[in-house]
Amino acid sequence: MIGFIAEVSSNHHCDLTRSLNFIDAAASVGCTAVKFQLFKIDQLFAQEILKRSAKHRKRKEWELPLEFVPKLAQRCIDVGVEFSCTPFYLDAVNELEPYLDFYKIASYELLWDDLLAVCARTGKPVILSTGMATVDEIKHAVDVLQQNGCNKPTLLHCTSAYPTPYQEANLAAIETIRQATGCEVGWSDHTVEPAVIYRAVHCWGAKVIEFHLDLEGDGEEYGAGHCWLPDQIGTVIREVKKGFDADGNGIKEPVPSELPDRLWRADPIDGLRPMKEIREQWKAGNFT
Numbered sequence: 001m002i003g004f005i006a007e008v009s010s011n012h013h014c015d016l017t018r019s020l021n022f023i024d025a026a027a028s029v030g031c032t033a034v035k036f037q038l039f040k041i042d043q044l045f046a047q048e049i050l051k052r053s054a055k056h057r058k059r060k061e062w063e064l065p066l067e068f069v070p071k072l073a074q075r076c077i078d079v080g081v082e083f084s085c086t087p088f089y090l091d092a093v094n095e096l097e098p099y100l101d102f103y104k105i106a107s108y109e110l111l112w113d114d115l116l117a118v119c120a121r122t123g124k125p126v127i128l129s130t131g132m133a134t135v136d137e138i139k140h141a142v143d144v145l146q147q148n149g150c151n152k153p154t155l156l157h158c159t160s161a162y163p164t165p166y167q168e169a170n171l172a173a174i175e176t177i178r179q180a181t182g183c184e185v186g187w188s189d190h191t192v193e194p195a196v197i198y199r200a201v202h203c204w205g206a207k208v209i210e211f212h213l214d215l216e217g218d219g220e221e222y223g224a225g226h227c228w229l230p231d232q233i234g235t236v237i238r239e240v241k242k243g244f245d246a247d248g249n250g251i252k253e254p255v256p257s258e259l260p261d262r263l264w265r266a267d268p269i270d271g272l273r274p275m276k277e278i279r280e281q282w283k284a285g286n287f288t
Contacts, residue, residue: 003032005210010062011219027079029234039088073099093118107131120148131160158188163226166193174204190226194236
């Protein structure tokens with residue numbers, strides 16, 4: 001089964017009720033997990049940036065209150081989805097550890113060995129996005145995770161552009177990463193294109209799909225163009241599942257919906273349809 005992770009990111013407005021509504025919405029459309037982000041702006045950007053950039057300082061309004069975390073985790077339990085959160089500072093790993101089903105490390109932190117190691121040492125599963133990274137950088141990150149106890153990290157191929165032009169999704173890199181690392185690989189979507197997700201799953205074997213979710217278009221990040229609404233992604237999730245249902249058992253034999261037409265094939269004696277036994281029934285007036 002494919003795992004769908006709803007990334008709330010900074011669309012929560014620092015509002016607990018709204019945050020809980022994200023979890024409810026994600027569960028209702030078939031997601032398997034919901035992910036938030038835990039950061040402190042003064043531990044996310046260097047002071048040289050914050051002193052000169054009002055835009056970056058304003059992101060303090062996007063911080064998730066730590067006191068929300070236990071309540072979010074409990075709601076995930078209540079509705080039957082997994083709870084995850086991305087730690088963006090080292091102490092966040094321990095602050096989140098009692099509540100998470102798995103850690104998610106963002107593409108921008110892929111080079112930070114200390115964060116990778118601390119997450120791995122918790123013994124919880126780790127998912128790592130790989131936007132902007134080279135294969136060598138990804139292999140190094142996997143080595144750090146494995147050396148610290150996370151033997152089977154899941155990697156997400158990702159294009160870190162918000163939004164991502166679908167022509168730059170480069171989905172073939174899913175297999176490149178899989179071959180280079182031996183890890184399970186998925187896709188973190190910023191395209192908001194259903195065809196990209198279908199292709200990632202059914203052609204390239206993505207096992208996990210992460211996407212940015214908003215509730216109604218009022219989220220902080222929705223205007224950038226990389227967030228899905230519940231109805232949009234719900235349709236995609238249902239269609240992905242239909243694709244797997246269509247695989248069948250691989251045995252070539254008539255399936256139930258074909259059975260009524262088997263006797264309406266051309267009779268091997270004269271090449272006319274239907275089979276002669278059906279013709280005889282029609283002769284006798286026994287036809288429907």
